[in-house]
Structure formats: structure tokens, C-alpha cells
Amino acid sequence: MTAAAARPAGLEPAPLDELVRRARLLLVDPDPARAAGLAAALGGEYQIEVAAASPVRLGDAGAAAPDLVLLAAEIEGGAAAECRRLRARPESTETPLLVITERGDETAQIDALDAGAADFLSRPIHPRVLRARVGAQVTLKRQADLLRDWVFVDELTGVCNRRYFDERLACEWARAVRVGAQLGLLRIDLDAFNRYNQDHGPALGDECLRRVATLLRTSLKRPGDLVARFSGGQFVCLLPDTDVEGGLDLAHRLGLAVRALGIDHPGSGVAPELTVSMGLATKPVDVVGSVALLLRESSAQLQVAKSRGRNQSCGAELEDL
Numbered sequence: 001m002t003a004a005a006a007r008p009a010g011l012e013p014a015p016l017d018e019l020v021r022r023a024r025l026l027l028v029d030p031d032p033a034r035a036a037g038l039a040a041a042l043g044g045e046y047q048i049e050v051a052a053a054s055p056v057r058l059g060d061a062g063a064a065a066p067d068l069v070l071l072a073a074e075i076e077g078g079a080a081a082e083c084r085r086l087r088a089r090p091e092s093t094e095t096p097l098l099v100i101t102e103r104g105d106e107t108a109q110i111d112a113l114d115a116g117a118a119d120f121l122s123r124p125i126h127p128r129v130l131r132a133r134v135g136a137q138v139t140l141k142r143q144a145d146l147l148r149d150w151v152f153v154d155e156l157t158g159v160c161n162r163r164y165f166d167e168r169l170a171c172e173w174a175r176a177v178r179v180g181a182q183l184g185l186l187r188i189d190l191d192a193f194n195r196y197n198q199d200h201g202p203a204l205g206d207e208c209l210r211r212v213a214t215l216l217r218t219s220l221k222r223p224g225d226l227v228a229r230f231s232g233g234q235f236v237c238l239l240p241d242t243d244v245e246g247g248l249d250l251a252h253r254l255g256l257a258v259r260a261l262g263i264d265h266p267g268s269g270v271a272p273e274l275t276v277s278m279g280l281a282t283k284p285v286d287v288v289g290s291v292a293l294l295l296r297e298s299s300a301q302l303q304v305a306k307s308r309g310r311n312q313s314c315g316a317e318l319e320d321l
Contacts, residue, residue, distance in 0.1 A: 005174045013123050019087075021049070022047070022071065023046050023047070023067040023068065024047045024048075024049070024065075024066045024067050024140045025042070025046045025047065025049070025066055025067065025068050025070065025071075025134070025138075026048075026049050026050045026051065026054075026058070026066040026068070026069045026070070026121070027039060027049070027050045027051070027070045028051050028052070028053065028054045028055070028070065028071050028075055028082075028149070029050070029072035029074070029075070029100075029291055030072065030075060030076070031050050031069075031072070031074070032050075032052070032075055033104040034072070035050045035072075036050070036126070038070070038100075038130065038296070039072075041125070041127040041131070041306055042121070042130065042131060042134060042273075043131070044133075046134075049066070053076060054069070054071070054075065054082055054085075054086070055077065058089070058091050058092045058095060058223070060117065061120070062112065065091055065092065065140055066094065066095065066137050066281060066293070067095070067096075067141050067142070068096050068097075068098060068134060069086065069092075069097050069098070069136050070098045070100060070134070071096055071097060071099050071100065071101075071112075071117075072081070072099075072100050073099060073100060073102070073105065073112070077107075078111075078118075079099045079101075079108065079111075079115075079117070080108070080111035080112050080312060081100075081115070082113040083097050083099070083112055083115035083116045083117050084115045084116065086116070086275050086295045087115070087116040089175065089177075090172060090175060090224055090240065091223045091224050092151055093171075094141075094144065095141075096118040096119075096137040096138075096140065096141050096301060097112075097116060097117045097118055098117065098118060098119050098120065098121065098133065098134065098137055099112035099117045099119075099120045099121075100120070100121045100122075100125070100225070101120055101121070101122055101123070101125055102122065102123055102125065103122040103124070104122070105122070109122075115212075118137055118140075119133060119136075119137060122134055125210050127185065127254060128196030133244070133299065135292070144293070145233050147302075148164075149232060151164075151250060152164035154213075154229040155291070156206055156209060156210065156229070157209050157210050157211070157213035157214075157228050157229050158213060158214070158217070159216065159217050159227035159228055159229055159235070160226060160227065160229070161212045161228060161229060162228065162229065162230060162231070164228060165228035165230065165236060165238065167180075167205060167227065167236060167292060168214075168226055169185070169295075170226075171240060172238060172284070173291040173294065174242055175240075175273075176240070176283055179285065180244050181239075181240065181241055181284055181285060182241050182242055182283060183237075183238075183239070183240055183241070183242070183282050183294070184237075184238065184239035184240075184242035184243070184244075184246070184247040184280060184281070184282040184283075185237070185238060185239070185280070185282075185284040185294045185295070185298045186236065186237040186239060186247055186250065186251055186278055186280045186298065186313075187230065187234060187235075187236055187278060187279045187280075187281070187299060187301075187302045188216065188234065188235040188237065188251075188254065188276050188277075188278050189196070189233060189234045189276060189277050189278070189279075189300045189306070190208070190209075190212065190233040190234070190274065190276055191265075191270050191274070191275045191276060191277055191304055191310045191311060192265070192267065192268040192269060192270065192310075193205070193208075193232065194233070195265075195267045195268060196208060196265050196267070196268070196274070199265075199267045201213055207272065208263055209229075209233070209263055210259060211263065212235070212261070212276075213227070213229065213235065215254075215257055215258060216237065216254065219253070219254060219257060220237060220251075222240075224240040224241070225237065225238065225239055225240070226238040236298075237250070242282060243282055243284070243317070244282050244315050244317050247280040247282055247315055248280060248313055248315045249313075251278045251313035251315070252254070252281055252313065254276070255276055255278065255307070255311065255312070255313060256276065258274060258276045259271065259273055259274070259311075261274065263285045268310075270309070270310045270311045271311060275310060275311035276306040276311070277302060277306050277310045277311065277312060277313070278302065278303030278305060278312075278313035278314075279298045279299060279300065279302025279303070279304065279305055279314055279315070280298060280301055280313060280314070280315030280316070281293075281294050281295075281296075281297035281300075281301060281315065281316060281317075281318060282299035282315065282316075282318065283317075283318050284317055284318065285321050286316045286319065287319055289318070293318055294318065297318060301314045301315055301316055302318075
């Protein structure tokens with residue numbers, strides 16, 4: 001069976017040209033009139049947000065991150081410095097950055113490219129050139145997104161697969177150690193899922209996994225959060241900048257939400273409906289050990305939750321061990 005055939009209904013990607021037309025652009029320029037002119041030149045082909053300064057992180061307040069960022073060289077701190085900052089953020093590592101400079105400013109252009117910009121434009125900008133350069137970057141971004149979906153998305157559930165989770169976990173751990181940040185890892189295990197498959201059959205078992213995966217994915221609101229299918233009936237949530245209290249609060253809400261799905265599971269021995277057990281491990285700001293510590297402790301905390309009767313969550317901070 002091909003990957004396309006195995007993908008569940010409703011998870012097929014839209015055609016590339018449609019994805020390009022839906023693209024979100026962030027235009028950062030301290031000159032409102034100049035920014036308005038660029039937005040007008042791009043026409044109504046994209047969703048364009050204009051800002052005088054770049055946000056702390058792309059996709060703040062639950063909004064989707066932009067597919068392309070256009071940076072005026074005159075922004076505070078300079079475009080090259082902003083490119084470096086955005087490239088260091090996990091949510092904007094792969095977002096194409098297009099820098100706009102004055103004609104002949106080769107130093108600014110080279111600095112921007114060295115700092116991670118995908119391309120640059122020099123003023124005055126002909127509208128057709130602007131649209132062509134923007135269109136090329138957006139198309140490349142969307143093509144990369146589609147490829148990543150096929151490589152890194154679990155075909156059954158539509159959430160990230162184990163391969164992508166492993167890569168993101170390594171990157172997030174390295175970032176957290178580098179900047180002294182917190183990092184949480186939550187394991188979520190469907191209680192007595194093997195028994196569910198025995199009682200209801202594999203088709204309903206697959207549907208159960210899809211429903212839980214969708215609930216988990218839509219429950220994580222922050223741009224940097226990630227949910228992935230870890231193994232058969234187990235999911236993981238990667239939670240940057242999260243402490244034990246915040247992670248356990250999320251786990252409590254997720255446990256209630258899964259039970260509220262009302263998926264019949266009388267054979268679980270826990271409750272009439274499907275429940276989950278969860279194990280949380282968090283890295284505090286001053287821990288710099290191996291990422292294996294986080295994996296091992298989240299697994300240990302999951303086993304504690306199971307040993308206490310399931311349908312609950314347990315957590316620990318690595319420095320407390």
C-alpha cells in the first residue's frame with residue numbers, strides 16, 4: 001500500500017498551488033508607508049501581516065507561524081542580527097527570511113545571507129520582481145512542508161512520527177541546555193489498549209488512536225509544543241519552557257479530555273470508557289546532562305502512574321532525582 005493510500009481520510013494535503021495561495025507573510029518594516037506599499041504590490045494573493053518590529057517568537061498568541069518573513073534592513077538591531085535570532089528559535093528555524101536593502105548595500109546583503117537569509121531584494125523594487133521572489137520562496141517552503149509531512153507524519157494518526165520526535169527532542173534539549181531553559185516530556189499511554197483491540201477489533205482500534213491523536217494535537221496551543229506517536233498505543237508531548245507544575249496541569253486536562261471522548265472500553269478494568277496514564281519528566285534551567293535522562297525518567301513516571309491504578313499522571317523534575 002502506498003503512503004497516500006494508507007493516509008486516513010481528511011489528512012491528504014491540499015494541492016501545492018492552493019497551499020501557496022494560503023501562505024502567511026510577515027512584513028517587518030519600521031516605515032509604515034513603505035510597508036503598505038510593499039503589501040499593496042503583493043496584491044491579495046497572500047495573507048499579509050505588517051509589523052514595525054519582529055515579534056519575540058513567530059506564531060505568538062496561538063496564531064500560525066508565517067510561511068515567509070520579509071525584513072527591512074532598517075529594523076532595530078539590523079536585519080542580520082534578526083536573522084540570527086530567528087534562526088536560533090525552534091519555531092522559525094526553517095522559515096524563509098527575505099531581507100530588503102538599499103541598492104548597492106552589498107555589506108548588508110552579504111551579512112544577511114551569512115546570517116541565514118534565503119534571499120534579498122534591493123530598493124527600488126519592481127512589483128513583478130517582488131512577486132516573483134516572494135512566490136519562489138513560498139513555493140519552496142510549501143514543497144518542503146509537503147515532503148516533511150510524508151517523511152515525518154505518522155500515517156495512521158496524522159501527528160508526528162517517532163523519527164521526527166527524536167530529531168526535535170535532540171534539538172530542544174540542546175537549545176534548553178544552551179540557553180538555560182526548562183523542557184518537559186509527557187508520555188501518554190492508552191490504558192489497556194491491547195485489550196481494546198481484542199474486544200473491538202483493529203479497525204476500531206485505529207479509529208480510537210486517531211481520535212486521541214486529534215484531541216492531543218488540538219489541545220497543545222503553543223507554537224513550540226509537539227505531539228507525536230511514540231509506539232503502538234503511546235503518544236508523547238514535547239513541551240519547551242515547561243516546569244513540573246505546568247506539565248502536570250496539562251496532563252490533568254488531557255486526561256479529562258480523553259475520558260470525555262466517551263470511547264467505550266469496559267474491558268480496561270479502570271473505567272467504562274477509555275482512559276490514559278501519563279508520565280512527566282522536566283529539565284530545570286540548571287540541568288545539563290544527557291537527553292536520555294528525560295526519556296528514562298518520563299518512562300519511569302509513567303510506570304508509577306500505572307502501578308497506582310492507571311487513569312492518572314505522575315511527574316518529577318530531573319534535579320530532584
